Amino acid sequence: MITSMANTQMKKINKLKKQIHARRQEGLFVVEGWKMVSEALSHGLVANLFVREQERESYESRLCEAGCQAIPKDIPVAFAADSVFRQLSDTVAPQGILAVVRMPRYDREKIVQAQAGGIYEQAKLLVLENIQDPGNMGTILRTAEGAGISGIVLGKGCVDLFNPKVVRATMGSLFRVPYYFCGDIIFEVAALKERGFTFYAAHLQGEKAYCEPDYQGRLGILIGNEANGLSAELSALADVKVKIPMEGRLESLNAAISAALFAYEVHRKAPDR
Secondary structure, eight states, X not given: OBOOTTSHHHHHHHHHHHOHHHHHHHTEEEEESHHHHHHHHHTTOEEEEEEEGGGTTTHHHHHHHTTOOOOOTTSOEEEEXXXXXXXXXXXXXXXXXXXXXXXXXXXXXXXXXXXXXXXXXXXXXXXXXXXXXXXXXXXXXXXXXXXXXXXXXXXXXXXXXXXXXXXXXXXXXXGTSOEEEESOHHHHHHHHHHTTOEEEEEOTTOOEETTSSOOOSSEEEEEOBTTTBSOHHHHHTOSEEEEOOOOTTOXXXXXXXXXXXXXXXXXXXXXXX
């Protein structure tokens, strides 16, 4: 049983939780809780499993209750003292289970061709520029899943998708929503436009309400930074600029709320919906 944070495995977990460089170098991140670990197991992504000593006899049944069909026999399982879990956990009351997980990988071409298991025949993307807040990022992933969005495109200025706060905020959607990263969001959007994508953006210069376009065909919704919105360069690439109605003295909405409004409007306009 692991009884100290000086243990090599505990040091590795701590490093993965705190350092983006370590996560990217290893291609690993950490998830906590019965539901999230169950999701990771169900997707075949768990590298190592860590269980609180008190859960030794019950952890398999609890994971099954959380939705995991079976725990592969080749996954190393280690047991740790409650005091260790309390030091590792980001929550006040640790559930007693965590896992080191391999990052999901998706093929860009399958996403833009709508071959990644979405509900649409033609790709519907959320394109994120400089989204910095972990809660917003997690909420956007959850919303994307709920609205059936085909995939998410993340520019290099976005918060790390595997930041523990983002992971927790996704509530498991991280394992179910296709995504890919791009080094240059301007170049990527321009390239997608050449392939027939239409891009929509909420903008003060928009002449139509966001609910007026038909949102048919291949499309992308541009979502910008929480404080500054879309950059001028990315706004210039939008084919359609629309307004989100604002009452009172508001000038803009939270990025996750804006993404939700667009995503569900796309869903509402989908054929046979």
